[in-house]
Amino acid sequence: MSEYSKVTPEIVEQIKAVVAPNRVYTGADINEDFSHDEMSIYGKAMPELVVDAASTEEIAATMKIAYDNNxxxxxxxxxxxxxxACVPIAGGIVINTTKMNKILEYDLNNFVVKVQCGVLLNDLAEDCVSKGLMYPPDPGEKFATLGGNVSTNAGGMRACKYGATRDYVRAMEVVLPTGEVTRFGSTVSKTSSGYSLLNLMIGSEGTLGIITELTLKIIPAPKEVISLVIPFETLEDCIGTVPQFKKNGLDPQALEFMEKAIVQASERYIGKSVYPQKIDGVEAGAYLLVTFDGKTKDELDNIIEEASEIALEADAIDVLVADTPAKIKDAWAARSSFLEAIKAETNWKDGLEMLDECDVVVPLDKIAPYVEYVYGVGEKFGLRIESFGHAGDGNLHIYIIGDDKISVADFKAKADEFFDDIYAEATRVGGLVSGEHAIGSGKLDYLAKSVGPTQMKLMEDIKRVFDPKMILNPGKVCYKL
Amino acid sequence: MSEYSKVTPEIVEQIKAVVAPNRVYTGADINEDFSHDEMSIYGKAMPELVVDAASTEEIAATMKIAYDNNxxxxxxxxxxxxxxACVPIAGGIVINTTKMNKILEYDLNNFVVKVQCGVLLNDLAEDCVSKGLMYPPDPGEKFATLGGNVSTNAGGMRACKYGATRDYVRAMEVVLPTGEVTRFGSTVSKTSSGYSLLNLMIGSEGTLGIITELTLKIIPAPKEVISLVIPFETLEDCIGTVPQFKKNGLDPQALEFMEKAIVQASERYIGKSVYPQKIDGVEAGAYLLVTFDGKTKDELDNIIEEASEIALEADAIDVLVADTPAKIKDAWAARSSFLEAIKAETNWKDGLEMLDECDVVVPLDKIAPYVEYVYGVGEKFGLRIESFGHAGDGNLHIYIIGDDKISVADFKAKADEFFDDIYAEATRVGGLVSGEHAIGSGKLDYLAKSVGPTQMKLMEDIKRVFDPKMILNPGKVCYKL
Structure with a gap:
């Protein structure tokens, strides 16, 4: 797309006139952070100009200038x-939304909260808890913005019972690529009023419009919560137990599987040991971490009993109950630190972490054979592989980690070959390329292989409907630059 | 769109060659039913040819012939x-999907069921119940097809707790306007794999592709269910009670409000009286019908107690408990017969029922003032107005009914003026044009006024992406012929 224009000094002045000048950055004043996301292996690209937007109006005005000037x-x-997904691979302008961080209004007649797009998940979650409420989506990364969560349809731990971010978006304010401001959806829980542009925006990774405000569904906080840590000898036993909970009418809030190696890495990282490695002489190979919620202590006691029976019948070595907030926090601390733990043990080369990941989602009964398949493929490549995932919804995170002995080029080549194979297998068993991390530029080829040219063309043409000049987050999701 | 071609004898022969000849109808052999839906006021139009499709392949082959011949x-x-929405206003071919009525496969590892598009809601619901399962969406019309339910994102009684049809669609097989067959989604509960074409299809009323197969989420059937009939003196008291249930942590499966006049019409129609008109000398003006579900009898007993307290504190006249399947059925029979009861008391003229309806959805706290507003407007027109609706989700059904004294033309003119006014008010209070009945051709003008030209243009251009020749269900949802 060589016909894009550059940000000239005149355009800088135009933007400074619609945004406060001290919130417009160019050249060396731009923080290097704006050139990449958390997965640096997908490349770095500096924008020509960064706007720290403080309002929808500023974003709309900036967008209009960009539209007029291509x-x-x-x-x-x-x-x-x-x-x-947020790397400006075509250069141009980055609009930083993190200053738009206000929780605007709770409406408890309709159980929704209105927020600016840059509010952090963690801030909304804590604010809700302080009011006896819950915002159910609970992605592992608590310091993402809600605009980002919606743009990737982020899933998280509680998707098992409560669904993904999509299920909690009632309405949004959006700046379209022309600079026009519009609203999709409404403060209602059901609608059949034309094509769902709201749902099209969710998971579109900032390629169709810029989400500036969100109306999100919230619920009364569950009164009682407990977690169980359930060690198994093998990963197969561990994952095989998962469908039994649902079949027996139990509805866990969260249901995570973890292999021993990654639990140990995580415990090293946080400096705390919670997960038993050996019980009565039996070595644990994998763990389930299960959380249940309910209305009363009695209800939860019954659930613990039923869940323990189910687990022990499915060859669990033991069942450990975390029934206080502190114990629950400890049990989850290891799980929440997996990515950081992996990163802490990852080598850097040429300014890039030797780390890549995949985020496939497969039917629940395919988790165990799929993970086994992945390790089989991985052996061929001689790279370190770690996996963990949401056993309750089939979403797996598989990491490959490079070491001192390999060059970046070789690591990337191996990663490509490895992922090619395991993405194809995920598609073959009825899964999809991404459960919650989305496509960006990093996973575009795999999406294309998985859904085929007809669907890729539909997506690219939809992109063109919203963004005829193809200026908004170019080269992401459905087409390459 | 005058450039559409007619169905010539050659094309009839081509279609008979790809579908069994005895399932292809033309001319006088076409049943008049295919010219209209349940709301005949939106016009009648006979197709030139009807195919009773028995398979995806037949639909794809028919579609390909239509595409090649415009x-x-x-x-x-x-x-x-x-x-x-299903009226063939541009003539051409109607594909009748009701023969594609097989429930194909339950998958209890993933809690989904695969069905053909023509399976009736009632058949799936009963089949699920017989297996200890539940398909949660529960639209009033039980004899709609599931393909139709998905195409309108049908809501229904249980949307209050369980959400609308959208929330239960995991995957679908679709015949595109070119005749190509594709699949959107997968047997997974969470995904971030490109734009959600699955969600775009849901509620698109057969304008983007023809849904031929569905993979639907099911859940274990709740073990215990009870209903409460709660009479109030006024509609305002009745609806004002609704948010109290949720605020107190109760999560009703269904929550319907009904005015006295329509309950009486319904009881006349079904010949059974369940709803008390007078309690201890106090006249009931409106009723709430509330259903709760849960795991144990104890849990439900607690809920009944809490709900009764909430209702009586909110000036309910009484609380009647329906705690057996027979009593629950009776309580719901009146609610389920509203449309038929209204129709039974409606006059016909020029082959059209003097009946029109609107299906707005508004924020919960706007229901009572909105209904009051509607009756105020209605008084000006001197037509009979009946309303009922899903108090738990803000979706209202407002009917206007003509009488002997008015001509069809005058009735339509009055209806237009009446609806113009009340749709504008729904938009003004933050609502949307349709909660669950969708847009079709009948509500297109109101949708356009509600969402504005930018969104209508986005929708029409998306339609063009899927259907460049604009041959699939023309003149519906987002553009006029």
């Missing part, structure tokens, strides 16, 4: 993505 | 729609 624009939240 | 195609389920 300049690429990439919206960015906290930059915690893992697929390069 | 002939309009309208897919039709059971024809129970209320907005003219």
């Amino acid at each position: 300049i690429p624009v990439t919206a960015r939240g906290a930059g915690t993505g893992l697929v390069g | 002939i309009p195609v309208t897919a039709r389920g059971a024809g129970t729609g209320l907005v003219g």
Whole structure:
């Protein structure tokens, strides 16, 4: 797309006139962070100009200038993505939304909360808890923005019972690529009023419009919560137990599987040991971490009993109950630190972490054979592989980690070959390329292989409907630059 | 769109060659039913040819012939729609999907069921119950097809707790306007794999592709269910009670409000009286019908107690408990017969029922003032107005009914003026044009006024992406012929 224009000094002045001048950055004043997300292997690219937007009006005005001048624009939240979705690979303008961080209004007649796009998940979650409420989506990365969460349809731990971010978006304010401001959806829980442009925006990774405000569904906080840590000898036993909970009418809030190696890495990282390695002489090979919620202590006691029976019948070595907030926090601390733990043990080369990941989602009964398949393929490549995932919804995170002995080029080549194989297998068993991390630029080829040319063309043409000049976050999701 | 071609004898022969000849109808052999849906006021139009499709392959082959020859195609389920969405207003071919009525496969590892598009909601619901399962969406019309339910994102009684049809669609097989067969989604509960074409299809009323197969989420059937009939003196008291249930942590499965006049019409229609008109000398003006579900009898007993306290504190006249399947059935029979009861008391003129309806959805706290507003407007027109609705999700059904004294033309003119006013008010209070009945051709003008030209243009251009020749169900949802 060589016909994009550059950000000239005149355009800088135009933008400074619609945004406060001290929130417009160019050249050496731009923080290097804006050139990449959390997965640096997908490349770095500096924008020509960064706007720290403080309002929808500023974003709309900036977008209008970019539209009139054919300049690429990439919206960015906290930059915690893992697929390069916020990397400005065509240059141009980055709109940083993290200053739009106000929780605007709770409406308890309709159980919704209105927020600016740059509010951090963690801030909304804590604010809700302080009011006896819950915002159910609970992605692992708590310091992402809600705009980012919606743009990737982030899933997280509680998707098992409560669904993904998509299920909690009632309405949004959006700046379209022309600079026009519009609203999709409404403060209602059901609608059949034309094509769902709201749902099209969710998971579109900032390529169709810039989300500036969100109306999100919230619920009363569950009164009682407990977690169980359940060690098994093998991963197969561990994952095989999962469908039994649902079949027996139990509805866990969260259901995670973890292999021993990654639990140990995580415990090293946080400096705390919670997961038993050996019980009565039996070595644990994998763990389930299960959380249940309910209305009363009695209800939860019954659930613990039923769940323990189910687990022990399925050859669990033991069942450990975390029934206080402190114990629950400890049990989850290891799980929440996996990515950081992996990163802490990862080598850097040429300014890039030797780390790549995949985020496939497969039917629940395919998890165990799929993970086994992945390790089989991985052996061929002689790279370190770690996996963990949401056993309750089939979403797996598989990491490959390079070491001192390999060059970046070789690592990337091996990663390509490895992922090619395991993505194809995920598609073959009825899965999809991404459960929650999305496509960005990093996973575009795999999406294309998985859904085929007809669907890729439909997506690219839809992109063109919203963005005829193709200036908004170019080269992401459905087409390459 | 005068450039559409007619169905010539040669094309009839081509279609008979790809579908069994005895399932292809033309001319006088076409049943008049195919010219309209349940709301005849939106016009009648006979197709030139009807295919009783028995497979995806037949639909794909028919569609390909239509595409090559520029002939309009309208897919039709059971024809129970209320907005003219399945009326072939451009002529051409109607594809009747009701023979594609097989429940194909339950997958209890993933809690999904695969069905053909023509399976009736009632058949799936009963089959699920017989297996200890539940398909949660529960639209009032039980004899619609599931393909139709998905095409309108049908809501229904249990949307309050369980959400609308959208929330239960995991994957679908679709015949595109070119005749190509594709699949959107997968047997997974969470995904971030490109734009959600699956969610774009849901609620698109057969304008983007023909849904031929569905993979639907099911859940274990709740073990215990009870209903409460709660009479109030006024509609305002009745609706004002609604948010209290949720605020107190109760999560009703269904929550309907009904005015006295329509309850009486319904009881006349079904010949059974369940709803008390007077309690201890106090006249009931409106009723709440509330259903709760849970795991144990104890849990439900607690809920009944809490709910009764909430209701009586909110000035309910009484609380009647329906705690056996027979009593629950009776309590719901009146609610389920509203449309038929209204129709039974409606006059016909010029072959059209003097009946029109609107299906707005508004924020919960706007229901009472909105209904009051509607009656105020209605008084000006001197037509009979009946309303009922899903108090738990803000979705209202407002009917206007003509009498002997008015001509069809005058009735339509008054209806237009009445609806113009009340749709504008719904938009003003933050609502949307349709909660669950969709847009079709009947509500297109109101949708355009509600969402504005930018969104209508986005929708029409998306339609063009899927259907460049604009042959699939022309003149519906987002553009006029």
